[in-house]
Amino acid sequence: MSPIPAIESIYIPTLAWISKVETMTAMEKMFTIELPRGQSLGHKPGQFVEVSLFGIGEAPISISSSPSRSNGKFELCVRKVGDVTTALHNLDEGARIGVRGPFGSGFPVEQFEGRDILFAPGGLGLAPARSVINQVLDQRAKYGRVILLYGAKTPGELLFKDELQTWGKRNDVEFHVTVDRGDKEWIGNVGVITTLFPKITVNPRNTIAITVGPPVMYRFVIMELLGKGIPEDQIWVSLERRMKCGVGKCGHCQIDHFYCCQHGPAFNYAQIKGVMEAI
Amino acid sequence: MSLKIINKEDLLPFVSNMLREYEVLGPVANDTGFKFAALTDAAQVRLDYNTTILPPRKALLPTQETLFTFRTDMPSVTPAFDMRWRVLFGVHTCDLHAMRMLDEVFARGNPDAHYMKRRATTAIVSVECLEACDEHSFCKSMNTLTATSGFDLHLIGLGDFYAVDVGTTAGDALLENHCKSHEATRPELVLLDKTMSAKWAKFPSRLSLEGKDLPALMGISYKSPVWEEIGVRCFGCGACNIVCPTCYCFDVRDEVSLDGKTGERSRIWDSCQLDEFARVGTGENFRKTHAQRLRHRFMRKGKYIAEAYPGQQGCVGCGRCARACLVDITPVGVWNALHKAHAM
Numbered sequence: 238m239s240p241i242p243a244i245e246s247i248y249i250p251t252l253a254w255i256s257k258v259e260t261m262t263a264m265e266k267m268f269t270i271e272l273p274r275g276q277s278l279g280h281k282p283g284q285f286v287e288v289s290l291f292g293i294g295e296a297p298i299s300i301s302s303s304p305s306r307s308n309g310k311f312e313l314c315v316r317k318v319g320d321v322t323t324a325l326h327n328l329d330e331g332a333r334i335g336v337r338g339p340f341g342s343g344f345p346v347e348q349f350e351g352r353d354i355l356f357a358p359g360g361l362g363l364a365p366a367r368s369v370i371n372q373v374l375d376q377r378a379k380y381g382r383v384i385l386l387y388g389a390k391t392p393g394e395l396l397f398k399d400e401l402q403t404w405g406k407r408n409d410v411e412f413h414v415t416v417d418r419g420d421k422e423w424i425g426n427v428g429v430i431t432t433l434f435p436k437i438t439v440n441p442r443n444t445i446a447i448t449v450g451p452p453v454m455y456r457f458v459i460m461e462l463l464g465k466g467i468p469e470d471q472i473w474v475s476l477e478r479r480m481k482c483g484v485g486k487c488g489h490c491q492i493d494h495f496y497c498c499q500h501g502p503a504f505n506y507a508q509i510k511g512v513m514e515a516i
Numbered sequence: 517m518s519l520k521i522i523n524k525e526d527l528l529p530f531v532s533n534m535l536r537e538y539e540v541l542g543p544v545a546n547d548t549g550f551k552f553a554a555l556t557d558a559a560q561v562r563l564d565y566n567t568t569i570l571p572p573r574k575a576l577l578p579t580q581e582t583l584f585t586f587r588t589d590m591p592s593v594t595p596a597f598d599m600r601w602r603v604l605f606g607v608h609t610c611d612l613h614a615m616r617m618l619d620e621v622f623a624r625g626n627p628d629a630h631y632m633k634r635r636a637t638t639a640i641v642s643v644e645c646l647e648a649c650d651e652h653s654f655c656k657s658m659n660t661l662t663a664t665s666g667f668d669l670h671l672i673g674l675g676d677f678y679a680v681d682v683g684t685t686a687g688d689a690l691l692e693n694h695c696k697s698h699e700a701t702r703p704e705l706v707l708l709d710k711t712m713s714a715k716w717a718k719f720p721s722r723l724s725l726e727g728k729d730l731p732a733l734m735g736i737s738y739k740s741p742v743w744e745e746i747g748v749r750c751f752g753c754g755a756c757n758i759v760c761p762t763c764y765c766f767d768v769r770d771e772v773s774l775d776g777k778t779g780e781r782s783r784i785w786d787s788c789q790l791d792e793f794a795r796v797g798t799g800e801n802f803r804k805t806h807a808q809r810l811r812h813r814f815m816r817k818g819k820y821i822a823e824a825y826p827g828q829q830g831c832v833g834c835g836r837c838a839r840a841c842l843v844d845i846t847p848v849g850v851w852n853a854l855h856k857a858h859a860m
């Protein structure tokens with residue numbers, strides 16, 4: 238027995254609302270979320286929130302907007318896969334949801350200043366990567382070259398199509414897109430993301446690589462990046478794990494001695510290389 | 517803090533006096549042995565119990581615990597805290613060490629108000645084991661066969677009386693207000709010393725190495741064939757997690773009322789041995805096989821917890837998982853096999 242600590246529950250979501258819904262593909266929608274009283278989320282690129290639908294449950298979702306464009310709102314790009322994400326897809330503008338976070342380590346963008354940045358997201362991995370991409374582009378002068386390679390399964394599954402076009406037109410971004418399988422209209426690259434690597438040259442010692450995508454992609458992309466001579470601690474990934482709390486208690490996200498929700502989800506390859514079950 | 521003495525016949529009055537004011541959970545007999553339960557009568561308490569199937573951690577982490585209630589029609593959220601004063605009576609020292617570990621896990625990093633408030637309103641009265649409970653426990657190897665902290669009061673049976681180690685001011689008040697006691701006299705202290713030193717020899721060391729060397733052993737055991745060997749036997753039933761005093765992983769679930777207007781979110785005990793524990797939305801499962809999941813469990817027990825929370829242990833040697841496992845997968849068996857293979 239001891240004095241009762243006057244602390245609040247870490248599991249209580251803040252009530253927020255959906256201020257905008259955009260359909261991106263057959264599977265993904267983009268939600269703009271506003272917190273009460275114009276409060277800012279105060280996140281770092283690469284962090285995530287736990288989204289609550291009361292009566293259904295919670296799901297960890299990466300914050301897709303960059304802190305540089307936050308103005309009291311943030312964006313989530315959500316793929317419909319199960320209970321929470323399907324229920325979220327059924328909500329309209331104005332609907333109430335719960336939010337906890339931001340959680341996780343995020344990418345240390347300040348440490349990347351002065352470096353060339355190579356982004357290599359695949360599929361839905363562009364959702365979290367976009368928060369770093371826009372952060373870097375909004376402070377473009379602080380960084381060296383910006384190279385962006387993006388791969389999706391089919392043209393229909395490409396995310397953020399308007400932004401892809403904007404990035405493609407910028408002359409300070411070296412931009413390449415590919416799809417695993419093309420269609421009648423597609424005139425761009427066809428092949429998995431690693432087929433884009435021969436198109437670029439990098440100064441490996443000065444390059445930070447950020448790759449976000451499904452586990453199979455990591456194995457191949459990291460091999461390419463190492464092959465280009467980029468040091469292990471300059472290669473960054475974001476790992477997805479099952480998460481039930483986001484605050485280091487429930488044990489679900491554990492990867493060896495790391496708790497993905499605390500030490501990650503952003504890790505550099507030197508941290509996780511040789512860690513069993515990481516990649 | 518101090519050492520008091522209470523007479524054996526004053527123990528039941530002590531419990532009934534506490535029962536008047538608090539919920540008291542203690543070991544009681546049931547069909548299969550003993551279990552921790554809320555007492556309705558002081559006479560139910562069985563301080564001579566050997567072990568319980570479920571550990572007393574359920575008093576601090578209920579199998580299902582409401583985190584908050586909500587309204588869906590007019591969104592609002594109300595946190596739920598359980599702050600009833602209660603006494604957890606008759607805890608063995610292995611379980612006490614497990615609770616010390618839980619205390620640290622839930623207080624560190626992001627403090628967990630649900631656990632910490634419940635813990636703050638719970639007094640722990642532990643009891644020293646003077647004999648090993650059965651052939652499965654290995655508390656001597658894990659250095660948990662006695663305790664010097666983590667309790668409010670600690671009882672050591674000395675024939676016609678108990679020595680009471682007073683661990684906290686709350687414990688002092690609990691004893692003072694509910695039981696006759698006196699300061700230990702010299703002859704009583706001599707008897708206590710004799711009993712405590714005689715006890716050591718009665719406990720076997722079942723591990724071939726010391727518990728403190730487990731993190732190092734586990735660090736070189738990732739690729740051991742032992743995981744596959746036990747993996748083919750394991751059913752993945754999760755019983756080993758459910759009975760373990762140091763397991764605390766949980767799942768979170770929402771429930772709504774019939775009219776759909778109100779509901780609650782709660783956490784429930786979970787098991788890392790179940791197939792879906794590490795599966796994600798895309799269908800990828802990061803620990804697909806029994807071997808991987810068993811390795812994960814034994815790494816937590818022998819290495820991760822000890823390294824993440826210095827001074828704490830992920831296993832306290834209570835032997836419950838060994839008793840619960842139908843296919844004889846036991847910490848002693850696994851660790852001794854790894855130790856032998858590495859001939860450390």
Ligand SMILES: Cc1cc2nc3c(=O)[nH]c(=O)nc-3n(C[C@H](O)[C@H](O)[C@H](O)COP(=O)(O)OP(=O)(O)OC[C@H]3O[C@@H](n4cnc5c(N)ncnc54)[C@H](O)[C@@H]3O)c2cc1C
Pocket residue numbers: 285294295296297298299300313314315316317318319320321322323361364365476477478479480481502792795796797798799
């Ligand atoms: C750090 C992080 C960032 C993420 N960012 C995004 C994002 O930006 N956009 C996006 O669409 N998705 C993202 N995800 C994945 C998303 O969290 C899961 O798709 C979602 O939790 C599935 O929940 P559900 O209720 O819809 O599915 P469920 O009905 O719960 O289950 C469907 C499947 O998902 C698995 N699953 C259940 N709970 C979880 C969980 N908590 N975490 C992971 N898998 C689970 C189940 O095993 C099942 O196979 C992210 C995941 C993590 C860990």
Ligand code: SF4
Pocket residue numbers: 749750751752753754755756757789840841842843844845
């Ligand atoms: S109790 Fe035994 S069979 Fe069941 S999950 Fe644990 S080790 Fe496997």
Ligand code: SF4
Pocket residue numbers: 756759760761762763817830831832833834835836837838847
């Ligand atoms: S792992 Fe087994 S022996 Fe160790 S504390 Fe848990 S139940 Fe007891």
Ligand code: FES
Pocket residue numbers: 479480481482483484485486487488489490491496497498499
């Ligand atoms: S999500 Fe619960 S511990 Fe990381």
